[in-house]
Amino acid sequence: MDKVEVFELIERMAALIRSEERKKCTELGLQPVHLQVLDYLSRCNRYSDTPAALTNYLGMTRGTVSQTLLLLVKKSFIKKTADASDRRMVHLSLLPEGNAILKKARTSELFIQAALIFKKHNLANHQDIFVKALTSLQKANQSHSFGLCKTCKYFTITADGFTCGLTKEPLSQSDSEKICQEHSIL
Amino acid sequence: MDKVEVFELIERMAALIRSEERKKCTELGLQPVHLQVLDYLSRCNRYSDTPAALTNYLGMTRGTVSQTLLLLVKKSFIKKTADASDRRMVHLSLLPEGNAILKKARTSELFIQAALIFKKHNLANHQDIFVKALTSLQKANQSHSFGLCKTCKYFTITADGFTCGLTKEPLSQSDSEKICQEHSIL
DNA sequence: AGATTGTGTTTCGAATCGATATTATTATGT
DNA sequence: ACATAATAATATCGATTCGAAACACAATCT
Structure with a gap:
């Protein structure tokens, strides 16, 4: 076995997931970015549920994010709420419909199959290693x-x-x- | 520690890498897809270096891929070569310029930092687990x-x-x- | 008060993407 | 051998996305 960097392996997994996600998206009539936004909103707390934070997270421009959000609002996937203390800010939150489509996207065949195979290979037992890898990435x-x-x-x-x-x-x-x-x- | 699925952890890593990649792309004046194409071409052999294979891999339509390739050819990142035996087919290959930009994109700060931290945590020793995870995903x-x-x-x-x-x-x-x-x- | 910074939005032009139709080549069937 | 189907790639068109720049407004700082 060659000496392959662990990071390289993670990259390939990411590529695989990406391409699967892309397929799922077209099925649901969405762009990959939209799913990323919904995913983010399902995981963020009140310090990071704003367009500005989302802009940082996605690495896009504010204008673009603004338009993306407009679309998601129009489709009733998310809603905007004005901040009480700082009237410049807007808080974003998932609506039931947004949650539903996110759930649908997550339960792809790949994900289910992969989870099963993971279990069979006892990869679940090495959970801590993946946690370490993730925190390493976050730290970086x-x-x-x-x-x-x-x-x-x-x-x-x-x-x-x-x-x-x-x-x-x-x-x-x-x-x-x-x-x-x-x-x-x- | 909650019971978090390994796959969920990998997904989050993928999300992190994706957002980093997006930033890198705008710096280089490319779309994320373009980088994916270059990455794919750097890894594929002669049975899979065609537009049709790329279409499967990316999960996009043929027309879209065709245009994407057109652009990459115009930028001299890749070149097309007609197949000798089957004249319908075209083989794609990276040109030096394409290789250069791919290399530039891969050596992002995140990647370098992460690799260092990986090493510090002795994650490199658990390479086999990541290999298993990747093949599980591929199998799925x-x-x-x-x-x-x-x-x-x-x-x-x-x-x-x-x-x-x-x-x-x-x-x-x-x-x-x-x-x-x-x-x-x- | 005035300048500065930080929100989010709007507008516009270029680029992407998917659907559909088209061309060219090979494979299959009678 | 000829017609038909299948396959690889491309072209065209319209809807959507995206980034750049300009804008409006609120909070903060001096």
Whole structure:
């Protein structure tokens, strides 16, 4: 066996998933980006559910993101809500229809088959290695890490729940399990 | 630690890589698809370096792929060569310029940093697990597996080298290490 | 108050993409 | 041998996407 970089292997998996995703998208009448947006919104908390954060995450321009969102709103996949304190900001959230189509996209044949084969090869037991790989990637991507809230160095546990050490705001269980734009590695 | 599916972890890595790739693309003045095409061409052997195979791989329509290729030819990233025996077919190949831009795209900061962190965590030692994961994914995607030639069940070793059991043709060392459209899992 | 920064939107032109039709070549069937 | 079908690639067209730039508005800073 040649010495292949682990990262190279992950890249190939990513390519495979990408091409599968593309097929799924055309079936559902969507562009890959749209699915990425829905996926992101299903994973982000209230610090990162804004168009600006999405722009950072996707690496597109604000104008483009704005249009993409317009389309998703028109299709009733997402909705916009004005921020109470900062009236420039808008919070995005998935609507039931958006959730439904996301779920449909995720349950592709590839995903189901792969999960089965993973189980057969006992890959599930090596979960920790994949977790390490993912956090390595996130660490490498520090500029905008978009990590899980509860793995952030500002995540603190207080007497009556969780708190964000950066904003001093209380966090719900759900918040803590989602992607945050301000995520900092320990 | 919650029970997170391994596949879910891989998906997130893919998402991270995708967003990084997108940024890189805009820097280089390309679309993500273009990079995917160049990447594919750098990995495919002579059974899968045609527009039709590429169409299968990407999951797009033939017309779209045709146009994408037109653009890449115009930019001198790739070139087309007519097949000697079947004059309907065209073989695609990377030109030096295409190779250069692909290399530039691959050496992103993220990749370099991630590789370092991987090494630090001794993830390189668990290479086999990632190999298994990749082949699992390929197996799950049997419809068009696009696997490595030398891992195919038709790959045979003869007295004077390698042969494809399907086409009965001899294979070079280079062929055997590239992606083939007709790849079948053992 | 005025300048600056940071939101999100709008407009416009270029590029992408899918659907459909078309051409050219090979394969098949009688 | 000839017609028909199948396959590879291309061309055309319209809808959609995307990025660049200009814009409007709110918050912040000095």
